[in-house]
Amino acid sequence: MSQPQAYPLPPRHKGKLAINQLRARKLDDEVISRFLADREVPVVEGAKCTFLYRGEADAVAVRHRIVNQPQHVPMKRVDAPGPTVPLWYVTIELPAASRVEYQIEVRVGEAVETFNDPLNPHVAHSPVGSSSVCQAAGYRTPEWVTPQPDARPGELVDLTLQSKALRRTTHNRVYLPARFRRSSHYPLLVVHDGDDYLEYAAMRTVLDNLIHDLDMAETIVVFSNPGDRLREYPNYAPHARHLTTELLPAIEEQLPVIRRADARCLMGASFGAVASLSTAARNPGAWDNLFLQSGSFVFTDIGSDHGGGPAFDPVVKFMNRYRESPRRVAERMFVTCGVYEPLIVPNRSMVPVFESTGARVQYVESRDGHSWENWRDRLRDGLSWIFPGPQKLVYE
């Protein structure tokens, strides 16, 4: 069932934008420097976000990846007399609670350079580098993504397995919740791209906080890591076999997990979501919960030209086959996607397909892109739905 979105209304901005007030003034270096020192950049005024750059250049632009929008947005130069270091600006309207990753592109002669916004301290990291972040009006970084003083930390231990299926050694990290007891029994969550979730989505801290706040059940979490990701994640039989017939038995032997499919969940983002879905599809009855973030669920309705490049060939083959004869691969599915990423269309399209199989589907969209902070920000919704905490049972 789709989750109705509850975005806040952006605060209304009255009067002239700050950049327009500045332009109306007599400018010199000091005035511009003070203007920049007095405010956060981008300057967010209601729905209007003004991006700024200061420096000599022939052209400056904002580069972002909002789907269906011009992704190269030229900046204008503010006229200033004489030797003043020029200021460049552009104002973009962003809906409330948007979070947009971007970079600044500067051209001097033939040389084009793209880098993070030097005026903006907000930076998001990922395995492929970092980007500046524009937080539109109404966006708040959730408090549960930063360490809380009273939340007892869980433990992270390494788990190395020799996989016959994958013909390699797999490196996993296992999260044991605070107050872990061998006499208790815990649900099991297996996370694809585990180290990235830990590094870029603060997932260890998130788990500590959600469990402490009773939003999520005490859970054993295996952060698994790929070898050749583009081979192992898009519907790769050895990967599914490894998780189900090697990793799962090893965990069940070593740790007190509940030995039932409804107490197990596979999770992943992008190709990791495809890996989760295809693993569950290949092992019916083994994994009853899926948490799929911005799944790369690319498919074609006609022909085979999907435009995603060779890496997507096995994905498209799998998704097309699945769409031809959908079947229930999990009892419960929590699906999230950012509305600014190209994958929003396939994700929206797959929700009714998943629902048609009888699975309970919870679908959540956000005004965000294909990014780790987007996936981080949705963790509370997903994890507390998949393995709800005992909040309704605890009365202090």
Next chain:
Amino acid sequence: MPAEADTPTAPDARSDPRITLLGPQRDPQLDQVMTSLGLATARVATITAGWRDREHDDALLVQQLGGQSVNLGLWRRMQQIWEDDPELERADRRRRQILTEMQELYVIGLQHAVDALARIRGHQPRDVRVHRMAVEDVLGIMRDLDERHVARVAELHQEFYAVHAPEQREAVVRGRTEVGRLVEGCDAVVITGGHVGVLLGTLHMFNLAPVLAHAVEDETDPSGVHARVDRPVVAWGAGAMALTERVLLFYDDSVVAPGVAEMLMDGLGLTRGLVTLPSAADRLAVTDPLRMQTLVSRCRPRLALPLDRGDQVTLTATGRVPDGARVFSAEDGAR
């Protein structure tokens, strides 16, 4: 034996023992409460099993009780029973699995009723009487679901006790005897909040109901009896819920969507005609009259008793809500 005089106040807590229910004790006021009840120097048995593995992190509680307390250690004793009697532990785990599934399926039914209620209430009535009847019908269905669920949970518990006879198992008998003796040596009992399911599990396992109270014939009560506590009992949070006839779980502020209140099971039944709602102001959408009407309707004929910060409600001798206590009503949310 006739019903006893039903005066609302307890001038001397030890000579006229009552149940006193409190709001949350995050900023504890227990010492003042005990003083007001004439129990400042009383020896107190404490039950903190709802705190689970933190059961003995009770330094503040001990301090509030003037150092004159003994923690019954029910949670730890329960772990010891599981260790000593693995067969009983397996049976109990199986029982909890079944209870979890029953609760899940019951909530699915409730959720559909809640959805139906929302749709019917959102309907623009052409005939007010017809509209009201439709609402009442769904509320009736919810009450019916509640009754059936609580009855089936009770059946499951009875079956567990009949088949596995914990009262005849050495580890349980030993624990019950020790707990009984400890309570016997105390003037009062304090039950804290925490995990209400765990707390109830331990209270039942150690058979605390007859340790805390005895039955008194009462022609006015449908069951023919009411419970009379043998020593003052002070409780809050999950402790206050566990003492009642029926435990209602509620949490309107869940992460994904507003929850639907759900019956958990019968409590110890030491009170009459009330459902306790600890931290109601924090946990319930008290400003949403329709949600509150639904809640109150499902509690009927019992009174929905909120226990918010600073609240102190001493029940009557028959374990009922005294006149003048704040309760939620169907008409306006609260009175």
